[in-house]
Amino acid sequence: MGLLAQAETGRVADLLDQSGPRPEFQWLRRPETGSVMVQGRAGGTGAPFNLGEMTVTRCALTLDCGTIGHAYIQGRTKADAEAAALVDALMQTDQAADIQTSVLDPLHAEADQRRAARAARAAATKVDFFTLVRGED
Amino acid sequence: MYVAVKGGERAIDNAHAWLAEERRGDTDVPELSIAQIREQLALSVNRVMAEGSLYDPDLAALAIKQSRGDLIEAIFLIRAYRTTLPRFGTSRPVATAHMACDRRISATFKDLPGGQILGPTFDYTHRLLDFKLAAEGDAPPPAPQKGDAAPADVPHVTGFLNQEGLIEEAPADDTPPPDLTREPLELPAERALRLQALARGDEGFVLSMAYSTQRGYARNHAFVGELRIGAVAVEMDIPELGFAVEIGEITLTECETVNQFTGSKTQPPQFTRGYGLVFGQTERKAISMALVDRALRWEELGEDYTGAPAQDAEFVLYHADNIQATGFLEHIKLPHYVDFQSELELVRKLRRDVQDRADAAAAQHPEAAE
Numbered sequence: 001m002g003l004l005a006q007a008e009t010g011r012v013a014d015l016l017d018q019s020g021p022r023p024e025f026q027w028l029r030r031p032e033t034g035s036v037m038v039q040g041r042a043g044g045t046g047a048p049f050n051l052g053e054m055t056v057t058r059c060a061l062t063l064d065c066g067t068i069g070h071a072y073i074q075g076r077t078k079a080d081a082e083a084a085a086l087v088d089a090l091m092q093t094d095q096a097a098d099i100q101t102s103v104l105d106p107l108h109a110e111a112d113q114r115r116a117a118r119a120a121r122a123a124a125t126k127v128d129f130f131t132l133v134r135g136e137d
Numbered sequence: 138m139y140v141a142v143k144g145g146e147r148a149i150d151n152a153h154a155w156l157a158e159e160r161r162g163d164t165d166v167p168e169l170s171i172a173q174i175r176e177q178l179a180l181s182v183n184r185v186m187a188e189g190s191l192y193d194p195d196l197a198a199l200a201i202k203q204s205r206g207d208l209i210e211a212i213f214l215i216r217a218y219r220t221t222l223p224r225f226g227t228s229r230p231v232a233t234a235h236m237a238c239d240r241r242i243s244a245t246f247k248d249l250p251g252g253q254i255l256g257p258t259f260d261y262t263h264r265l266l267d268f269k270l271a272a273e274g275d276a277p278p279p280a281p282q283k284g285d286a287a288p289a290d291v292p293h294v295t296g297f298l299n300q301e302g303l304i305e306e307a308p309a310d311d312t313p314p315p316d317l318t319r320e321p322l323e324l325p326a327e328r329a330l331r332l333q334a335l336a337r338g339d340e341g342f343v344l345s346m347a348y349s350t351q352r353g354y355a356r357n358h359a360f361v362g363e364l365r366i367g368a369v370a371v372e373m374d375i376p377e378l379g380f381a382v383e384i385g386e387i388t389l390t391e392c393e394t395v396n397q398f399t400g401s402k403t404q405p406p407q408f409t410r411g412y413g414l415v416f417g418q419t420e421r422k423a424i425s426m427a428l429v430d431r432a433l434r435w436e437e438l439g440e441d442y443t444g445a446p447a448q449d450a451e452f453v454l455y456h457a458d459n460i461q462a463t464g465f466l467e468h469i470k471l472p473h474y475v476d477f478q479s480e481l482e483l484v485r486k487l488r489r490d491v492q493d494r495a496d497a498a499a500a501q502h503p504e505a506a507e
Contacts, residue, residue: 002370002383034223035191036384037316038371039230040336040414042328043307044293044391048230049314049329051336052416054192054371056225056384072225072375074385075193115237118368120282122239125255 003107004084005073011110012103013083019102022086028060028068031078057081067092160205174198183388183417184208188459189215190318190337192387192416209339209459216460219318229372229381233391233414235290238367240420243294245360245395251291256366257418294363295393295410304395304408326450331433335426336415338457344421346447346457347428355432355445359411362395366418390415392423396431409438429453 004012035053042049058072059081069089071081090099175182175198185197189212197215204210240256243249298304314329335343350357368388374381392413398406411431413423432447446452456462
């Protein structure tokens with residue numbers, strides 16, 4: 001679900017539609033946008049505090065076979081929440097292997113690539129500071 | 138006192154129409170898109186998210202466009218929007234130890250595990266205007282890359298000092314923190330509440346408070362033990378699932394300061410800490426927050442209250458919020474006709490009384506008046 005939550009706008013829906021026609025479903029909870037309070041910890045490890053909120057869109061649906069899919073995704077794109085919930089539901093059916101290869105694997109690869117690209121740029125800015133010996137010492 | 142006034146609807150509509158026209162500016166110049174603001178004015182977007190206290194880059198970019206670049210007005214728009222959102226829940230505290238660092242520097246150790254990573258910084262630039270940016274040109278060449286290994290966790294600097302017992306620890310604790318957005322700020326404010334207020338406080342105000350500690354008002358000798366900027370995953374327990382899932386990823390700036398030590402008869406001297414954590418790439422704010430956090434901890438650390446503004450929680454916390462401040466400040470330009478009318482009456486009456494007394498005195502002692 002983490003991959004679905006972090007995917008770029010429209011990406012999950014695109015991959016899902018490329019994998020085949022969408023199954024019929026009923027809404028259990030239509031997509032709604034709200035917020036989640038994000039917490040940090042004092043000193044990075046200590047007592048929690050409320051840092052601020054982020055926008056989140058959630059929904060829940062049930063396929064005709066009765067399988068329930070949930071989505072909680074960052075941002076406000078309702079179509080993405082719907083696609084994410086469908087993927088979540090399909091992953092619990094006999095189509096799981098197909099969805100894994102056609103939706104989740106590409107998302108995983110793209111996320112890894114994005115992360116690696118930033119990490120590689122960061123690594124290129126890694127420095128060694130030299131403390132110079134001062135003349136008068 | 139407020140009284141309702143009627144009228145002026147047409148003038149207000151016309152003023153807003155003119156505002157929209159001025160916002161757009163010269164139509165021969167292409168219009169800014171939300172994506173352009175989000176991508177190319179990212180640090181403004183970050184500030185609006187941090188002080189608006191809502192992480193959503195597209196909304197912050199929209200607010201900046203709507204406010205014509207007035208960031209406090211943009212923060213106001215975000216705060217107002219935030220209040221319309223239902224709250225789904227609270228995340229687990231973010232694990233900054235697992236941050237994918239774009240930047241990570243320490244001013245206290247030059248050789249440290251994980252290394253000094255400069256990241257996309259203004260540091261070491263010459264602060265000379267770059268006229269190449271004024272000419273529309275091609276995109277800059279891609280930044281050099283090094284290695285293709287998966288990013289590894291970068292350990293916190295304070296962890297090294299902890300191993301030797303040289304710095305106070307921040308033991309994990311799961312006390313639910315108070316929430317400023319649910320309960321009004323009350324004093325004495327515990328540290329969790331202070332950190333929330335500082336994280337959403339005005340950058341300029343928090344910066345000035347921090348600077349005052351450096352200049353000697355509650356000096357606490359801060360070193361930037363560590364400054365890190367990068368992405369962290371946000372996890373939340375989902376009740377209908379019964380377990381926690383990642384619901385997104387946000388960029389944060391975290392600053393840990395290492396400050397002058399305290400010690401007592403029972404405790405050997407050790408360094409103390411200040412903490413800053415802010416949405417987005419916002420390092421000036423995060424460093425400022427850490428310094429002010431440390432100054433406000435004087436009581437728990439057994440330091441003297443020197444009367445410095447940065448030690449005064451009431452002063453800092455009640456004046457850090459730029460939306461509260463601007464609301465109260467700007468309301469004085471709204472109609473106060475009745476208030477002012479009564480003041481006017483009062484001044485006239487006082488003047489009349491003074492004049493009457495002077496006239497009466499002059500009538501009694503005609504020679505004194507000459």
